[in-house]
Amino acid sequence: MKLSLKLIATFFVALMMSFNVFAAKITITMGGDDERAMREHYRFALDWAEENGHEIGYVYRPASATDTLNLYQQICSSGSSDIDIFMIDVIWPGIFADCAYDLNNIFDDAHKADFFEGIVGNNTVGGKYVAVPYFTDAGLLYYRTDLLDKYGKSPPSTWSELAETAQFIQDKERAAGNAKMQGFVWQGAAYEGLTCDGIEWVNSFGGGNIIEADGTVSINNPNAIAALKTAASWVGTISPEDVVTYKEEDARGVWQTGNAVFMRNWPYAWSRSQADDSPIKDKVGAMALPGGGSDGKMTGALGGWQLMVNKNSKNPEIAADLIKHMTSVEVMKTKAIDTSNLPTRPVLYDDPDVKAANPFFGMLFDTFNNAVARPSTVSHKYYGQVSNVFFNEVHSVLTGSKSAEDAAAAMEKDLKALSRKF
Amino acid sequence: MAKIQRTKLSKERIRSAWIFLTPMFICLAVVAIYPLITTINYSFTDARLGDLYNYNYVGWFHYETLFFYDEWWWVSVKNTFIFSFFSVFFETIIGVTFALILNNNMPARGIVRAAILIPWAIPTIVNAKMFQWMFNQQFGVFNEILMDLSIISEPIAFLAYPDSSMAAAIIVDVWKTTPFITLLTLAALQMIPTDIYESTRIDGVSSWKVFWNITLPLIKPTLVIAIIFRTLDALRVFDLLYVLTTNSRETASMSVYARQWLVDFMEVGQGSAASTLLFAFLTIATILYLIITKTSFDRQGVY
Numbered sequence: 001m002k003l004s005l006k007l008i009a010t011f012f013v014a015l016m017m018s019f020n021v022f023a024a025k026i027t028i029t030m031g032g033d034d035e036r037a038m039r040e041h042y043r044f045a046l047d048w049a050e051e052n053g054h055e056i057g058y059v060y061r062p063a064s065a066t067d068t069l070n071l072y073q074q075i076c077s078s079g080s081s082d083i084d085i086f087m088i089d090v091i092w093p094g095i096f097a098d099c100a101y102d103l104n105n106i107f108d109d110a111h112k113a114d115f116f117e118g119i120v121g122n123n124t125v126g127g128k129y130v131a132v133p134y135f136t137d138a139g140l141l142y143y144r145t146d147l148l149d150k151y152g153k154s155p156p157s158t159w160s161e162l163a164e165t166a167q168f169i170q171d172k173e174r175a176a177g178n179a180k181m182q183g184f185v186w187q188g189a190a191y192e193g194l195t196c197d198g199i200e201w202v203n204s205f206g207g208g209n210i211i212e213a214d215g216t217v218s219i220n221n222p223n224a225i226a227a228l229k230t231a232a233s234w235v236g237t238i239s240p241e242d243v244v245t246y247k248e249e250d251a252r253g254v255w256q257t258g259n260a261v262f263m264r265n266w267p268y269a270w271s272r273s274q275a276d277d278s279p280i281k282d283k284v285g286a287m288a289l290p291g292g293g294s295d296g297k298m299t300g301a302l303g304g305w306q307l308m309v310n311k312n313s314k315n316p317e318i319a320a321d322l323i324k325h326m327t328s329v330e331v332m333k334t335k336a337i338d339t340s341n342l343p344t345r346p347v348l349y350d351d352p353d354v355k356a357a358n359p360f361f362g363m364l365f366d367t368f369n370n371a372v373a374r375p376s377t378v379s380h381k382y383y384g385q386v387s388n389v390f391f392n393e394v395h396s397v398l399t400g401s402k403s404a405e406d407a408a409a410a411m412e413k414d415l416k417a418l419s420r421k422f
Numbered sequence: 423m424a425k426i427q428r429t430k431l432s433k434e435r436i437r438s439a440w441i442f443l444t445p446m447f448i449c450l451a452v453v454a455i456y457p458l459i460t461t462i463n464y465s466f467t468d469a470r471l472g473d474l475y476n477y478n479y480v481g482w483f484h485y486e487t488l489f490f491y492d493e494w495w496w497v498s499v500k501n502t503f504i505f506s507f508f509s510v511f512f513e514t515i516i517g518v519t520f521a522l523i524l525n526n527n528m529p530a531r532g533i534v535r536a537a538i539l540i541p542w543a544i545p546t547i548v549n550a551k552m553f554q555w556m557f558n559q560q561f562g563v564f565n566e567i568l569m570d571l572s573i574i575s576e577p578i579a580f581l582a583y584p585d586s587s588m589a590a591a592i593i594v595d596v597w598k599t600t601p602f603i604t605l606l607t608l609a610a611l612q613m614i615p616t617d618i619y620e621s622t623r624i625d626g627v628s629s630w631k632v633f634w635n636i637t638l639p640l641i642k643p644t645l646v647i648a649i650i651f652r653t654l655d656a657l658r659v660f661d662l663l664y665v666l667t668t669n670s671r672e673t674a675s676m677s678v679y680a681r682q683w684l685v686d687f688m689e690v691g692q693g694s695a696a697s698t699l700l701f702a703f704l705t706i707a708t709i710l711y712l713i714i715t716k717t718s719f720d721r722q723g724v725y
Binding site: 066069070073074077095098180189190191240241242243244245254259381382384385388392395396399401 | 470471473474558559560578579580581582583584668669670671672682685686687688
């Protein structure tokens, strides 16, 4: 019975394939930060499809990374072939390794050598090349150059400087009738984004990486506690109280309408802020996030997205060819200029056109090398739970329902229990 | 019933009834019973999402974890019951009130009756997103109104804190599901013969007494059904809380908790155990309701 079913299925697949031997339909999931980014990604895929006589299907992924992860997990666990190419977060190669087509079959070492070594390493799980680095990311501090100039302030190098400047400008602007002005907006909702913001605070104060590479749970230390206290002190002062419900686009919504002095966000926000229809065009600066104290570290959470082929894809080679196109020097350069996506090819950081479009890229090259990675490699498939413990405890410190000391102790206890499973 | 001798005709009718019911039983077995048994089975295993076919049986391990080691499970149980109690309580009172008003002969009754259905027709996700904006601290209409009326001096961040976001979720749920209670109650009200009311008017009974001693007992069977449906729905609450609140575990419901383990953490075993306990709670809630209200569906014969 089983065998005959299989035979019939094979027959149908063969029948269907015979109709489109030359034109394969490749379905991809990309974008998500906003509508424009999605169309940008799509454009390059369409060029490739036209050139090679293929067809592109498109699945709009959810704006929240957590929701995207869930969607992909459902698709992968069902063994579905509906989506050929997934755009995956830098923290997911471990999770999706079993669902990935081994790209070592397509890309040789010489090809891989053109990309950042660290990210290629991150994307290689147990010898399997899970995904090609598409663009990289690091948390940035955005500031309003016009407002800083107006009040004679300079971009802050520590968090306390930032708080001071933000409070000063916010008070002055509100007194001048700009009641909606906020000092600093960031991502405070209980989701993966808060793990990024949170690890930046902790790391900038010299409070470690939550879980160190050797598996030691390091979060319960005085520097980390100081970092959490500092962040909690912003809520309701320089940041609106409901910043604890913000994701990336909520923060950018306040920022881009001209209602914030500072914003923590990813590089994509640069080109949005500088778009022709942006009310704050040419009034924006971007820099590394401030350090914790005078000896604090200026850091940013390592982010970025990779392109992975679904192992259940009916046309893995064709899908990999599309990835080759999407990660080519030409496409990456255009994307760096148009959407300020950080290239994963080091050579493009020296490109004059790219530098002209994104003045902060040159400086970010160093930040990027210093960027703090979330503890996804060490916690492997338990990273989801590690991150969940961290962002929930940080969230309860932000909303004032727990003290930073209690939260750090609770994290240590929960993470230690979890780390026994790694 | 049993004493009545069955004619050939009635035997045939019973047989055809079974034939007509069979597809429904098959459907139920496929869409309800099979997933239920699968879930209960998974709750005793260490299965992980992504590899659902290789697992070991771990006995009561997940249930022990839930009962004795995971404080967040009990937080989600508490949240679910708070949400269900208050939302069903308020929507019953408001829903019955609306039904009594609509039952009177008033102008444009048809239009009002249709209009009252709108909240019920809006999908929960849309509804939650809509209210999320209305509750927004910076741009929300609620803060705008309260500020204009000088009731508050600073905008309130309704959705930022566990208590206020739970209250907000209850308000949204009451807004959405009151029409359900209203409609069912209205249908029951219209089945009450008007001559009963005529005779009370002749005897000069106060309208409160009429409501308490005549109207309420007559609509009780319908109301109990409506409340059971609503309670079961409220205990399963997922989408509203997932979209409306900050998504922290302090405001999670049992369904949110179960989904988190099933999908976010990929631990199908623990997630299934939570789902199974949720199912147990639903069953207990239904049985309790039926006992407390002593409603016998057979005797009423209407259902």
